Amino acid sequence: MEYSTICRRSFAEITEKKSRFLAQAIPVESEETVREALEEIRKTYWDARHHVFAYRVGVQTVTERFSDDGEPARTAGLPILNVIKGANVQNTLIVVTRYFGGTLLGTGGLVRAYTHSAKAALEEARIMKKATYVRYTLSMSYPFLGKLQYGLTEAGYEIEAIEYEDLVSMQVLVREPDTPRFEHVVSELSDGKIQPLESGRELAAKVDSQWVFFPFPKD
Structure with missing residues (x-):
């Protein structure tokens, strides 16, 4: 959508x-x-x-x-x-x-x-574009962090959040039609060692450089 x-x-x-x-x-x-x-x-x-x-x-x-x-x-x-x-x-x-x-x-x-x-x-x-995004969680060891951050940014993806614990947990919002490409990019950057896990879907838009989330319409 x-x-x-x-x-x-x-x-x-x-x-x-x-x-x-x-x-x-x-x-x-x-x-x-x-x-x-x-x-x-x-x-x-x-x-x-x-x-x-x-x-x-x-x-x-x-x-x-x-x-x-x-x-x-x-x-x-x-x-x-x-x-x-x-x-x-x-x-x-x-x-x-x-x-x-x-x-x-x-x-x-x-x-x-x-x-x-x-x-x-x-x-x-002002006009905004609402779209369905898939939220992915990427769990990785610290040596992968720099390469994934740089590679995903260069590929046009925006990292929503990063949590630093024993492993790094990275949240990425990906437009629904672009999910196959995203999964391929992650596989290439990590030599197949990181599996993107889908953790939800959102109707969202970027307004003044901030994510805004909306309920899905009933129709």
Whole structure:
């Protein structure tokens, strides 16, 4: 499993001919959480004219929807959905609340304004790639440590942790599709003397150089 989504909820605002566009990108896990987020925003900005939105929800099966919420057809919600699809993110909702400034923007102006505000919110939210990783434990005597550390790093693997006791215990997270290659690299580096032991699977992403772990989605 591997897919891109946003790291956090974000906010961005742009102004176009005195109309204010308040954009929020929100991580969501289901259409129920989409409805909850929309209800919250409508209550917060109860006096706004439009709450335009689009979302993509799901991992194995993705549901896409959008709403122009009273704007001319396909000038608002669809451009937001196109931003989400263009970034190839899932489990993501973008809502753009508009306060009308008194000047009509025209269809082209609306498309540009909603596109720019959605992009600004998405940029603030930042994108991460979630993937299934296999956690391997490598137990070895101390003479193997330096060679394994260097060799695995050179091969593109990141060592999660090392514990020093009578034997060295090394934890390595490996993307699921790459496990055969990893096992081969370990065998080559240790002359077949170290056997990688699978100790679990994680849905994880690297955010600001730190591992973040997530529950596996239900779908």
